[in-house]
Structures are given as structure tokens and as C-alpha cells.
Amino acid sequence: MRLFFEIARTGFAALCLHPLRSGVTICVVMSILVPYLAGVGLSHGIRDVAEDSLRFGADLTVTGIRFGRTVPIPLSAVDAIRQIEGVSEVVPRIVGALSLGKNREPAVLVGLPHGRLPKDVTWVQGQFSDSSGMHEFVVGTQLATRLSLKVGSIIPPFYRSAKGERLSKVVGILAPDAPLWQANLMLTSLETAAQVFDQPDQVTCLLVSCRAGYADQIKTAILRIASPDSSRGTIRYRVASRQELGSLLPSGWLHREGIFNLHFVLGFAVAILAMLVTSGAGLSERRREIGILKATGWQTDEILLRGVVESLLLCLAAASGSVVVAFVWLKWLNGLWIASVFLNGVDAAPSFEIPFRLVPVPVLLAFLISAIVVLSGTLYPTWRAAIVPPRDAMR
Amino acid sequence: MLGGLGFGPAIDLSRCTLAFDPRLGPVCESQLGPIPGGGFVCPHHACSVFDYSPAVEPLLPRAEATPDATVF
Numbered sequence: 001m002r003l004f005f006e007i008a009r010t011g012f013a014a015l016c017l018h019p020l021r022s023g024v025t026i027c028v029v030m031s032i033l034v035p036y037l038a039g040v041g042l043s044h045g046i047r048d049v050a051e052d053s054l055r056f057g058a059d060l061t062v063t064g065i066r067f068g069r070t071v072p073i074p075l076s077a078v079d080a081i082r083q084i085e086g087v088s089e090v091v092p093r094i095v096g097a098l099s100l101g102k103n104r105e106p107a108v109l110v111g112l113p114h115g116r117l118p119k120d121v122t123w124v125q126g127q128f129s130d131s132s133g134m135h136e137f138v139v140g141t142q143l144a145t146r147l148s149l150k151v152g153s154i155i156p157p158f159y160r161s162a163k164g165e166r167l168s169k170v171v172g173i174l175a176p177d178a179p180l181w182q183a184n185l186m187l188t189s190l191e192t193a194a195q196v197f198d199q200p201d202q203v204t205c206l207l208v209s210c211r212a213g214y215a216d217q218i219k220t221a222i223l224r225i226a227s228p229d230s231s232r233g234t235i236r237y238r239v240a241s242r243q244e245l246g247s248l249l250p251s252g253w254l255h256r257e258g259i260f261n262l263h264f265v266l267g268f269a270v271a272i273l274a275m276l277v278t279s280g281a282g283l284s285e286r287r288r289e290i291g292i293l294k295a296t297g298w299q300t301d302e303i304l305l306r307g308v309v310e311s312l313l314l315c316l317a318a319a320s321g322s323v324v325v326a327f328v329w330l331k332w333l334n335g336l337w338i339a340s341v342f343l344n345g346v347d348a349a350p351s352f353e354i355p356f357r358l359v360p361v362p363v364l365l366a367f368l369i370s371a372i373v374v375l376s377g378t379l380y381p382t383w384r385a386a387i388v389p390p391r392d393a394m395r
Numbered sequence: 396m397l398g399g400l401g402f403g404p405a406i407d408l409s410r411c412t413l414a415f416d417p418r419l420g421p422v423c424e425s426q427l428g429p430i431p432g433g434g435f436v437c438p439h440h441a442c443s444v445f446d447y448s449p450a451v452e453p454l455l456p457r458a459e460a461t462p463d464a465t466v467f
Contacts, residue, residue, distance in 0.1 A: 046404050050401070050402045054402070057398055058399055063420075097409055106408070106409035107407065108415070112397065112398070116398075180401060181400055181406065181415070204419070205418065240418045245417065342404075343404050344410070345405065345406050345409075346406060
């Protein structure tokens with residue numbers, strides 16, 4: 001056992017003997033692992049945001065469909081759904097897309113009834129006033145940054161409406177530490193949202209809260225209701241329950257594709273470089289070193305053990321360094337540049353807090369990947385050099 | 396605060412409603428499935444670290460979802 005540790009110690013000595021080779025190997029492995037860990041960390045962060053959205057969301061979300069496409073629901077549907085047994089609350093909501101500014105910045109306009117608009121919420125700097133002649137908006141962090149909006153800023157008319165256009169006022173900015181979805185949000189009252197989209201008495205969805213145990217029954221009842229829409233025919237309802245959305249999370253989370261597959265392909269391509277560095281570029285000096293060891297009485301298995309220890313220390317250093325770099329990048333640098341790679345539409349320097357969570361499994365996987373890459377680059381050439389006569393190896 | 400909003404990696408509705416929140420629309424508008432590579436036209440389904448299937452079957456009405464395919 002003592003001999004084993006003595007040989008292992010020489011593995012550490014071999015690491016320090018060639019600092020350039022060790023440094024290059026660690027950097028190459030880190031270049032694969034850091035984007036991987038950052039991506040997985042972001043993925044977990046988004047999942048956390050989605051879980052919060054589910055937890056604090058309504059029991060049922062009702063939308064209208066026609067020709068299989070989502071369409072607005074008449075506001076009169078609120079009363080019909082409110083009469084169903086077990087329904088405790090029905091909140092109409094408008095969620096629509098629009099673009100603002102000369103660069104046509106995309107925004108998500110959300111309209112809620114006056115009583116539901118947040119007041120004295122820590123996420124919002126500023127608040128809605130009780131009476132104002134102008135349209136009032138609370139805007140998301142990224143949108144405010146892109147359009148240089150502050151609390152009190154006046155937005156000239158940006159829409160066309162049958163009721164005419166009015167000035168709008170920014171009465172609040174969402175805090176940067178609010179969830180991801182607030183980045184391009186414009187929050188306003190239901191009446192203002194209806195006027196901006198010029199869709200009076202229509203909403204995009206209904207948020208239904210149910211008494212405990214009634215959700216399935218209410219969903220069935222809503223699906224049976226056919227909402228007549230004056231001369232345009234009938235609107236059918238689509239109902240998404242909290243349980244159904246909850247079942248989406250694991251599948252969505254596991255259904256990562258695209259950039260991640262690309263990353264793995266790139267990772268293995270870079271791993272080939274790592275193998276070249278550790279086996280090709282340092283091969284002659286490694287062969288000479290092994291020849292000397294063999295000439296002084298070392299056995300092949302002892303030389304291999306020395307190589308394994310050297311490689312494991314290299315990959316441990318690379319994996320540990322990758323975790324630290326990924327954490328610093330996502331936490332203190334707020335995902336500078338890397339967040340825009342993984343999240344479409346996010347600025348290179350995000351103006352809001354990027355959600356992320358580093359969990360043990362990807363870190364262990366990172367260690368495993370680095371071990372495979374480094375060991376495959378070290379062990380085979382070491383074994384090739386160790387089985388030839390010392391005289392040939394030293395030549 | 397808003398009754399549940401934001402359920403995916405998108406931060407606006409300009410490209411994919413599904414990636415922003417499947418409750419608002421259970422189908423990716425950019426999905427060109429039968430065309431080879433058509434599933435990757437949507438940036439959120441090609442380059443995201445977190446995505447949902449381009450058609451979220453549990454949220455489709457029963458008449459639109461069949462056991463082996465999604466019918467529009």
C-alpha cells in the first residue's frame with residue numbers, strides 16, 4: 001500500500017514537472033466543460049422559474065380556439081364560467097405581442113383588471129396611480145434599458161385604435177431580480193390593453209381559480225360550454241390545468257436539443273485536440289521519461305498507475321476550475337455573452353438577473369467527461385511507450 | 396403576480412408563443428416538421444437549453460390530438 005502511494009505521489013510530481021503541458025490540457029478541458037456547465041445551470045434556472053410560475057399561477061388557464069388556432073375570448077364568458085360550481089375566481093387577462101421604438105423592440109403587453117394590478121410589490125419600482133388621464137405602464141428591465149425608459153417617462157402614441165390614441169406614462173420598472181419573463185414585459189390595466197390592441201370587450205385568456213378538488217370537474221364543464229361570438233360563429237375553449245403543465249416540465253427539461261447536441265459535438269472535437277496535446281505534442285518527452293523509469297526498474301503497471309494519477313489530478317483540476325469559472329460567469333458576470341448564446345433575445349450584457357442553478361450531477365458528469373478525455377489522451381501513449389525496451393524508448 | 400406567466404426560455408412572443416408560455420398557445424408557429432430540419436426553424440427549438448415539444452399534446456383539445464400524430 002505504501003508503494004502504491006509512493007507511485008501515486010510521483011504522478012503528482014510528473015504533473016508539476018511539465019507545467020506548460022498540464023496547463024494547456026487543463027485549459028482545453030475547461031473550454032469544453034465551462035459552456036456545458038453554464039448551459040445546464042441556465043436550464044435548471046429556467047426550470048425553477050417555470051415551477052414558480054406554475055405554483056403562483058391559476059388552477060386553470062382558459063383560451064379560445066377557432067380553426068385550431070388561439071383566438072380572443074369575449075369578456076361575457078367570464079360570467080358563464082363564474083357560475084360553474086367550484087369556481088372561486090375568474091380573472092380575465094390580455095397577453096399580446098407588440099413592438100416599440102425605431103428598432104421595433106419586441107414587447108409582451110399584459111393587461112389585468114385594476115384590482116389585480118400589483119401595488120407595493122418589491123419587484124416593481126414605482127406603482128400605478130388610482131386615477132390618471134394617461135395610459136400607465138410598468139415595463140420590464142430589458143425593455144426599459146433598450147428604450148431608455150425611466151419611471152415618469154412619457155411614451156408617444158404607439159398604436160392605432162378606433163377610440164383614438166393617447167400618451168402613455170411609465171409608472172414603474174420591474175426590478176432586475178424579478179423572473180426571466182419580465183424582461184420585455186409591459187404591464188397595464190385590462191382597459192388600456194384592450195384599447196392598445198383595439199379589441200374592446202375581448203381578452204386572450206381567463207385565469208380560473210377553483211376550490212380544492214373541483215379542478216377536473218370545472219375543466220370538463222368549461223369544455224362543454226360553447227361561446228357564441230355574434231356573427232363570427234362559435235369559439236371553443238382550451239383549458240390548461242396546473243397538473244398538465246406540471247407534466248410538461250420534466251419532458252421539456254429532458255428534451256434539450258440543438259445547441260446542446262452541437263456542444264457535445266464541439267466538445268468531442270476539442271477533446272481530440274486535448275488528446276493531441278497530451279499524447280502527440282508531449283509524446284517524445286513522455287517516451288524518454290518512461291524509458292528512464294523502465295531503465296531504473298519500474299514495471300509497466302507502475303508506470304500506468306503513475307499516468308492514471310497524473311490524468312486524474314489533471315481532470316480534477318479542470319473540473320474544479322470549470323465549476324468555479326461557470327459560477328463566476330453566471331453569478332458575478334450575470335451570464336455575460338453566454339446567456340445570449342443559450343437564451344434567444346437576451347442582450348450580450350443582460351440587464352436582468354439570469355436564472356441559474358448549479359447542481360451536483362452535471363458537476364460529477366463534468367468530472368467524468370474530463371476524466372475520459374484526459375485518460376484517453378494519456379494512457380494509450382504511456383502504455384505504448386512502456387512496453388518497448390527502455391533503450392528504444394529513450395532514443 | 397400576473398396569474399402565472401412565463402414557462403419557458405423565451406422572453407417575448409415575437410418568435411414562439413409556446414417557448415414563452417405553452418398556456419398561451421400549445422403549438423410552435425415556426426414548426427415546419429415534415430420538411431427535413433424544419434423543426435429547427437424556430438430559434439427556441441433549435442438553440443435553447445430548455446424547450447418543449449413543438450406541439451404540446453396534453454394542452455391540445457382532444458379532437459386535435461390523435462395517438463400517433465398531431466392534426467391541425
